[in-house]
Amino acid sequence: MTPHRRIAFLSLCLGLCLGLAASAAAGELNVYYGTSRDLFEPVIQAFAASRPDIKVSSFRAPTEELMATIELEIKAGKPRADVIVITASQLFGLQQQHKALEPYAPKELEKIKKELRDPEMLLTPTGLNLSLIQYNTKRITGADIPKKFTDLLNPKWNNQIVMTDPRSSSSAHSHIWFLTKYMVDAAGEPPYGWSFYKELRKLNAKYVASHGTVRAMVQTGERPLGIQMLNDAMMSIKTGEPASFVIAQEGSAAEITAASLVKGSRNPTEAKAFVDFLLTEKGQEFMVKLGGYVPVRTDSPFKFPDGRGLADVKLVPVDLAYITPQKREEHMQKFQEIMR
């Protein structure tokens, strides 16, 4: 090395060390969330813009990884999140296992649909994500478009269907709850119940790790039919991909996404302000337009892309008490037995 190069190299190393040292940062409100970054980050930015006095930091990870992070932090007694926005069943699990959440009655509580409110006030619903059928509009048209979940069992869909693996995706449990519990209670087994999945197995239905992968496979037509969630299906529509969706005639498992305050967090006041913001008309508009969620306020306008309203479809809120960790384990085992 020549002296010049040596100096260049040494200063680079020094710079790197300083860079590392300066990287630690702390905010005045830490939001942890599990949905796609560009669906929720703008909502957080809108809040930050309305409250310039608060330094807002956010952390996004896929729901399953986020849960692991949160649990590890809680177990060590060092929760860094002030507010967690994630599916209600996951929050419910956190509360059951770690008593990790702090109750809060948000300002506009009475505007939230009654059936969605949490009697213990630990969870504040912020949006609904629906279980549905996504399809590729180039490959499936007209009368072929399924209308019910049972339409998926037609032999012509051999090698065409994709869904998520309950061992990797937490929302997969919402579909499973709807098809193996709710529909069995309503219409019996078969066609519903685990025999529904046995039929899917006969059609070589593929299962993948996340609803993002389901979306990608439906969009490209590799698997033109998918058991999907609303905000992923809405994302396909927003980006102009050849993929649309139907809410099945049987109904749709409505998975509640909720915000919760974390017990022992450093910034409870700011966290409350953020939860309140999510429930304002403006906040709900963001959740619908950007997030692809169904609003939780009774007075928020909502239309599906095909022009139908909420009254035209049947929504069934997911039974939080049913999807316990034990039930999840049962789902995984059963699913594995049938699908492998």
Added chain:
Amino acid sequence: MYVPERPERCDVIGPTTPAERDILRPQAASGSLDPAKLVWAFAAALLVYLIVTPFGYMLYECLTDKAGHATLANIPKYFGMAFVLEATVNTFLLSGAVTLLSVLVGVPLAFGVSRTDMWGKGLVRSTVLISIITPPFLRAIAYVILAGPNVGYLNQLLRYVLGLSMESGPLDIFSAWGFVVLSIPGGVAFVFLQTAAAFENMDPSLEEGARLAGATPRQVAFRITLPMAKHAMLSGALLAFSVSLAMYGIPHILNVNVLTIAIRKSLLMPLDFKAASTLSMVVLAASLGTLWLYRLSVRSAKRFQTITGRGFRPSVMRLGAWRHGFTALGLLYGVFSFLLPYGLLVLVSFMRRMGYGLEAGNFTLHNYVYIWAEPLPRTAIINSLLLATASATLVVGLGIVIGYIIARTRVRGRAVLDYLAILPLGIAGTALAAGLIIVYLNPPLSALGVYATLWILLIAYVTRFLPFGVRYCQTAFMQVSQDLEEAARLGGANWFQTVRHILLPLIKRGALYAWIVAFLSAFPEISASILLRNIGTDVVATAILDMWDGTGGLPAASALSVLVFLMLTVLVLLAQWVTGRSMLEQS
């Protein structure tokens, strides 16, 4: 006919009796505090600390029940589960296949590129680089588009060309076959980097001797050149095997049930650290077993000393018609590991929407504008640059010292260092990350405050890629004849002078390879980062994943990866300028 079989015939300079050798060893300087020993002790302590903190904790979790009592029940408990058992079998079969194929492809390529007049050397070298840089999940996504059974481009093409009437196939990337094919590029790269360095650093006098004695080029290759590179080949195979044991991105996308996937699932749905630790320990045991076999087979290190006091310059072999065979293999590797998947990603990065594929009007520059405008890619690139540079430098620094201790000294317990240094290879990054989080979030180490900063990522990266540093430097040291060092010592040089003026220059190439491999592996690291990242500490791979998972979709993710690839190329060129040496090029 005289054909020298073993390089030690060349060892003619220097002390000959054991007593004479002992005098020359640095540790023989008793009484006074030897500064060399301090360096060793510090490096060894750091290695032990890095490995033992997370792995010791995981071993504890594996061997205790929920109440903390010692038990072995966890192992049958978790391996009794059907999917775990299946995952274990799959893991070993698939990793074995990947390793075998990697050696079969990687060794001829390394030989061809470093020692023959084959064509397409640049393509092979670039492919090796790319295979290490590319986050495996990106290659997997590219191949899903290429070889997805229903609408994969290759399948459509094959059906059209062959006139097949079926609607699906003939290729199915979602299979064990897919896992192997997608893992080979990386495996070949590791084998290539190890063996190419060995071929290039080989003293040609043995080969020349054989040629003079009348051996044909083929005899020379099989009886002299390849046996001398055996150590490097085995080392490369060991890396390839361990890396595919810990492979995560590919089976995640293809949904192939292997242990890393089982570990992630047990870790995340719901968090069961005992299950994850127990499964990890099995993978670790497999890595250790492989290393043990490897150590058995290279016990006589002297056989691999190919750099001696003689002047050398490896000769380039004229292959004649064989040249086309090597060229074809190189082309095959280049096309399937680099040109096809990367060509596709570049194409996708200009697509407006995935669903419209190659249709006219579906092309745009918007994805590049989008990633430029977003703050996330910038933060991620800066973080990855910092982390990759710092971790590669630490990895090589530690690798040189530890490699020296293992290969050149008789210090007691040096084998332990070797085993410890291989452990991280066999572990799923996610499990390591969870272990680190637990260790650094709880007292006493919580006092360091590294959790949720770049530091914990740095610790994870150094731990994960330490095996590269130790293996590459160790291989390099083993090739340098002890006589050179001893001659310098006899000539009055102290240990530091010997290391600085004799050893380091001679192992520079090996160390450089190690740095490049560590840097290029750290840059797109995903499986540990995905748990360890926190506010403001996103890295390139997590950013690509978030892009893919967002409205930008695969086109934006591809644009970011193309950008990252271009940047790394520039960096490699820049590094060549700074070090004044050409990387991955023959001297």
